[in-house]
Every structure is written in structure tokens, then in C-alpha cells.
Amino acid sequence: MIEEKFDAIVIGAGMSGNAAAYTMASRGMKVLQLERGEYPGSKNVQGAIMYADMLEKIIPDFREDAPLERHLVEQRFWMLDDTSHTGMHYRSDDFNEAKPNRYTIIRAQFDKWFSRKVREAGATVLCETTVTELAHDTRGQVIGVRTDRAGGVIFADVVVLAEGVNGLLGTRAGLREMPRPEAVALAVKEMHFLPEEVIGERFGLKGNEGCVIEAAGTISRGMTGLAFLYTNKESISLGIGCLVSDFASTMESPYALLDAFKNHPSVRPFIAGSEVKEYAAHLIPEGGYKAIPQLFGDGWVVVGDAAQLNNAVHREGSNLAMTSGRIAGEAIFQVKSRRDPMTKNNLALYKTMLDKSFVIKDLMKYKDMPALLHTNSRNFFMTYPQLMSQAAQNFMRVDGRPKIEKEKATTSAFIKARSRWGLVSDAVRLAFAWR
Amino acid sequence: MTIAVAELRVEDKLFQNRYLVDAGRPHIKVRPHEKPSPNLIALTRVCPAKCYELNDKGQVEITADGCMECGTCRVLCEASGEIEWNYPRGGFGVLFKFG
Numbered sequence: 440m441i442e443e444k445f446d447a448i449v450i451g452a453g454m455s456g457n458a459a460a461y462t463m464a465s466r467g468m469k470v471l472q473l474e475r476g477e478y479p480g481s482k483n484v485q486g487a488i489m490y491a492d493m494l495e496k497i498i499p500d501f502r503e504d505a506p507l508e509r510h511l512v513e514q515r516f517w518m519l520d521d522t523s524h525t526g527m528h529y530r531s532d533d534f535n536e537a538k539p540n541r542y543t544i545i546r547a548q549f550d551k552w553f554s555r556k557v558r559e560a561g562a563t564v565l566c567e568t569t570v571t572e573l574a575h576d577t578r579g580q581v582i583g584v585r586t587d588r589a590g591g592v593i594f595a596d597v598v599v600l601a602e603g604v605n606g607l608l609g610t611r612a613g614l615r616e617m618p619r620p621e622a623v624a625l626a627v628k629e630m631h632f633l634p635e636e637v638i639g640e641r642f643g644l645k646g647n648e649g650c651v652i653e654a655a656g657t658i659s660r661g662m663t664g665l666a667f668l669y670t671n672k673e674s675i676s677l678g679i680g681c682l683v684s685d686f687a688s689t690m691e692s693p694y695a696l697l698d699a700f701k702n703h704p705s706v707r708p709f710i711a712g713s714e715v716k717e718y719a720a721h722l723i724p725e726g727g728y729k730a731i732p733q734l735f736g737d738g739w740v741v742v743g744d745a746a747q748l749n750n751a752v753h754r755e756g757s758n759l760a761m762t763s764g765r766i767a768g769e770a771i772f773q774v775k776s777r778r779d780p781m782t783k784n785n786l787a788l789y790k791t792m793l794d795k796s797f798v799i800k801d802l803m804k805y806k807d808m809p810a811l812l813h814t815n816s817r818n819f820f821m822t823y824p825q826l827m828s829q830a831a832q833n834f835m836r837v838d839g840r841p842k843i844e845k846e847k848a849t850t851s852a853f854i855k856a857r858s859r860w861g862l863v864s865d866a867v868r869l870a871f872a873w874r
Numbered sequence: 875m876t877i878a879v880a881e882l883r884v885e886d887k888l889f890q891n892r893y894l895v896d897a898g899r900p901h902i903k904v905r906p907h908e909k910p911s912p913n914l915i916a917l918t919r920v921c922p923a924k925c926y927e928l929n930d931k932g933q934v935e936i937t938a939d940g941c942m943e944c945g946t947c948r949v950l951c952e953a954s955g956e957i958e959w960n961y962p963r964g965g966f967g968v969l970f971k972f973g
Contacts, residue, residue, distance in 0.1 A: 480970070482943065482968070484973045546973035550973070568964040586964070587963050617952065617953065686916070692919050693922045694922060717972050
């Protein structure tokens, strides 16, 4: 199929693959990018929020033509029980800045745009091509890939595995383990379409302003999970995700959770009258720092979701993906510039550079969080949201009962549900995992 | 209070999606088995496209046409050898319009 040898092959045209391919191609490297979808983005699913800083480091003037939906001026966090939400809103006009910090995007459209930039930078992008295996030489060095198209090995000095959370190639080649069920969340999402001005009215937004609602509580039925509502220009991305291990033990159906979330009295008014145009499912890496696999070897590096680079606490996935892709591209370019071979020793530069970046520092900060939330999911996602709701209702409702009596009832409800020791221990463990 | 949810058909949800089915070449297979493991049974509930179903002999079967290629079944059942998982050939499978 393709006779020539490339400097680098990038597998996948998601955020990390595009960032890596762009970084290398724009520095004059000969790059081939392979994507199994019909077009870049056709296999990619995200919430989706895109952080400007990380893209700006790759394409500084992206605001001129990237398909951005709304820039976020407001964030709401909700703790849900079956009929209520207790929440926090943060809204600031500071976010209405010349160069906004966060945007909602629609991945199929965004990825097409990003891929166009990759091609403009000089990379060859080949879609509808599934890579079936990595090719090695007798010493174990990765020297290229085989695909499901006719023809033999396509050769390259280095292969960038940007194959996503469910990457088969790296696991089959024994470069990393498959994600454990407790280290990945299954998220399902629907796209609800509404006129632009209706979304503006319902969320209190002007023009391109956007709002994000993230919700946890009884909606995940005791599982470790999070639901979300993101405003796009003419649609709302609405979804829920929980750990795969929790789904397997509870036997809950993800689409039943999604429909219950849509029907929650706090959510229903936002999507009333909407037209649903797509239903998607995707895994999200949740294992954090402790789940990061070996990131480089002889003739290969792994980036993005395939490397479990996702900050679940801050829900930062695509920016870690973009950043790891960019850093991998820069590291490979440095090795190539020195005319050094793409060996494990030389590609260790990628890890060194990544360790110095916010990517690994942030994941290190929250290294104990996944285990804490996983082992305490019933308390954090069932007990506390219910207690919070009762407490708030006790406080708000005026019914002739003396306030001191109500306060005592609230306190004793917390102690009854979790015991004094349990409350203190939850607080301490949460504080330590957060630190 | 429980929330009343209308009779739910995941088929109606999948109907919104665009697929290019590689007819006769399913990308996921369930290996023949006598008694399915708990994880394999869980897939009949957990698979977001409801691809897995129990047949009348109590074995799990798959119809991969509506698959969204999320990988949940692979994470739960590939290691035990109960299923065989591959991506569809290039261009085939689900094609997200929004993603």
C-alpha cells in the first residue's frame, strides 16, 4: 500500500493523536496518521469540555476557525437525592474574557477541524484503516504497523499509540495491561437538541456563554459515578458514567440510569421538548496515577487515554491527552534532531518531560482518590447526598418546630447514618486523598 | 419516591445512531460455553447497546450490530477468554455524528 518509510506513525485521530501528529508534522517530520473511523471523530466520544490553554500551546490562533460551541461562564455542582439537589454555583463575568478559558465542543466536528490542521501541517492522514498489529524486528524494536488494508508492514522509526482507552494494540503486544474494571468508568450520553435561544433562557446565558452542571448522588444508585449536563450552542450533552466494576456487581443498566437522570425533577425542565439525535457510550480512564502504564519503549510511546492520562477529579481528559501528545511529539522531534535512534533509552525523554508537566503532577496529587471513592461509594454517593438533602430541607421548611430541635435532628441523622467515628474518618480520608 | 420512567427501549436510542454494519463479520464473538460466568451474565444488563442476551438454554449470545465499541465487555470478559474482541474493519461499525 505505502512503500515509503515514515519518521513516525500515529495510531488514532483523537485529541492525543492529533496533537502528536501536528507537533511532529509542523516541525518537518514525515508523519503518517492512521484512523479506523470513516472520518476523524467518527469513533470519538467526549462530554465535552475543551480547555483553551492546552490547545493554545499547539495551535495558538485556534479561536479563529475551530468549531467551538459555548465558552463557560458558570459551573454548577449538584448533590442529588431522588427529588432534590443541593448545589453550588460559580458564575463570574471574568470568564467573559477576550480569550476564554473553557469551551464546550462537539467532538466529531472538533476532531475534523483538528485533523484538517494536521494535514495542513504536512502529515498524511489515512482514515478507514484499522491497525491490526505492531511490527517488531528480531530485537523487539517496534518498526512499523500492519493494517487491515492489503499490503505488508508500513515502516516508521517510531509509533505513537494514541489508540484510546480501549486500545487493543498496546495490550496485545504486551506493552501494557488492559484496564481493570475498577479503573474505567462506562459513560453513556445523549445529544438533546433545542433552539439556541431556549438554551440561553433556561440556563440564563447570553450569546455564546455556556453553563455546566455536574451532579453526583443517588442517581448512580450507590455506584461511583457522575452525571452531567453541558450546554452547546443548539444542543445539550447529557450523560452519566459509573465504574465498570460497580456496573458489573450491581447489574444496573446504563441506559436506565440515563433515563432516570433525564426524568429527575431538577433535570427535566432543562431538556423539556428537546429532540434526541444521538446516543453514545464510551469508557473513561479513572485509575489515576497508579494506573499509568509503561509510557515508552523501543520504537514506541503511548499517549492520552491509552496511557490512562485522565484527571477524574477535575474531569480533565482531553487536555491531558492533547498535552501528552504534544510532549511526545516534541520529545520524538528532539531525539530525531540529535539523529539518535528511537530506542527505549532515548524515548525516556518523553517521560522526563511529562513528569515535569502539570499532567503527572496533577495525577500524583490525587493518586489516592480513586481507591477512596471506590471503596466508599455507598457513603459518598448514597448516604451523604440523602443526609444533605434532609439537612437542607430541615433548615428551609418552616413548620412550627423549634429550630434547636431541627438542628439536633439533623446532627443525629448524620451520626445515625455514619457514626461519629465514620464521619471523622470519611472527612480525614477525603482530606488526605485531596491533599 | 421512585421516579416513574416510561417503558425503556434501548433499541429506540440506537436507532438515532449511524452504523455501517460489516455484514457477516461480527467484530465480537462469545465463545461457546456451558454456564456463563457472573461477568458474562452481567453484560446482558450492563452493555449500553444491549448487544448481549440470554438464550433459552441459559447461555449468553451476542448481536454486535448496535455496538458502540466502548469496550466494557472486553474489560469484563476478555481476560477470562469468554469473548473474542476486535475492532470492526476500517470504516465499519458505529459512526458518531456528534460524539
